Amino acid sequence: MAKKSRTKARDQRTTTSTPGEVGPRQPCPCGSGRRYKACHGAPGGPVDTYVRRPFEGLPSECDLIALRELVPAGTAPLTLADSLDGSERSVVLCSLLPMAAPAMVRESGEIWLGLQVQHQFGDPARDLGAVLIKALAAAEAGESGVIGLTDAPGEGPRLQDLVTGDTLDVTVHDGFDYWIADVEDKESMAGALDQANEQAHPTARLTRVEAAYWTDVGTKEHLRWVMPEPEDQLLDALARLHAAGKDVIVEGARLVGMFRAHGLLAPVWDLPLGTGAEVLEGPAATFAAALAEALADESPLSTEERAARSGLANRQVTIR
Incomplete structure (x- = not known):
């Protein structure tokens, strides 16, 4: 009984905060990934200032x-x-x-x-x-x-x-x-x-698009492509292409998710073994053109596109 009372009291303390106030065990609003008490809620403020997009403004x-x-x-x-x-x-x-x-x-x-x-x-x-x-x-x-x-x-x-x-x-x-x-x-x-x-997996940078890299990790090949667009707009555009079946870079490829690193998203495709980098050049350029059109589309997402967007959003891994 005492244990239940302590739990109830603790729950009341954590839920009866001032509206808009961040609890000590909640994620810090700065986006660092730390709890508030270990970041901006720590005495004297955060030890290290977290910058969500640190490389913005640098070449490439x-x-x-x-x-x-x-x-x-x-x-x-x-x-x-x-x-x-x-x-x-x-x-x-x-x-x-x-x-x-x-x-x-x-x-x-x-x-x-x-x-x-x-x-x-x-x-x-x-x-x-x-x-x-x-x-x-x-x-x-x-x-x-x-x-x-x-x-x-x-x-x-x-x-x-x-x-x-x-x-x-x-x-x-x-x-x-x-x-x-x-x-x-x-x-x-x-x-x-x-x-x-x-330890260095074979890797190549595609030449017809920016920041797209093929790699062979032995059991699989991947295309990993860091993109500069804001996350929400990029997810909408990728969802439109996915719902239309236009996100298959080459036959047998599959958009499996994306990394989030330093404020930008990097979609990742699984590729059939033996694909190589050269065969991706033309299809990647074609996909980049289709993505630009999807990014310019400001119409509301359809039901199928919203479902695709939800699936993509759930397949994100934050690196930094």
């Missing part, structure tokens, strides 16, 4: 998200802003660096920035900006090696403040051999490199 935002979340081995050169000291220095954005390092200054003075890192401080664009500033300072001092980021960087420039340009020139590699392309003693790193390469 969708490709950058793919490099961070989907592509095992990829690189893209960055162009530093003219106002930045050392703006003529070569900087390369990398999907992954050895030991998941945030950055490296090479012996040549070139700077590599890593996207797939172990730290999570709430705003990866701010983290990238902080580690780039540290790497530039080290390079100017003639130092080389790994540049770490062990603590939240605090206030400072974000990557958007430090680079310029409209697009990224992405190169997808077969493995991580680019790590040692400028290293003379390659034999000493051969074992670690082989181990890393074994």
Whole structure:
């Protein structure tokens, strides 16, 4: 009886809050995924400020998200802003660096920035900006090696403040051999490199559409496509195409769901084994045109389209 009374009292405490007030155990309204008491409801506010769409405004935002979340081995050169000291220095954005390092200054003075890192401080664009500033300072001092980021960087420039340009020139590699392309003693790193390469699934970027990547994970092939449209409009458009049977990229393919990463959606298709990347080029371009038409359609969804939308919304997995 006492246990039931305590449960009832606890339920009353959690339900009798001021209208509009967020309970301590409810999700924080900022979208961080944490409970309110561990985020903006914590004493002094959140430890790390969560940014829902951290890469907005950066060149090729969708490709950058793919490099961070989907592509095992990829690189893209960055162009530093003219106002930045050392703006003529070569900087390369990398999907992954050895030991998941945030950055490296090479012996040549070139700077590599890593996207797939172990730290999570709430705003990866701010983290990238902080580690780039540290790497530039080290390079100017003639130092080389790994540049770490062990603590939240605090206030400072974000990557958007430090680079310029409209697009990224992405190169997808077969493995991580680019790590040692400028290293003379390659034999000493051969074992670690082989181990890393074994974990890299074959991946290719389609050329006729933006931010669409084919991959072969052994038991299946997938097409994963990061799209820039707002989530609600994109779900409506995908639902229209699904209900009309127009979301089958190639015969035997199936739209199975989507990732949500850094504020954008990435629809995922299962593909028949043996499909490969080249055969997807034309069908992907055709699908992109159909999607643009569906996005422009502002009519209410039909009953079948609403059911399709509900099914798609239930097949989402949030990565970040």
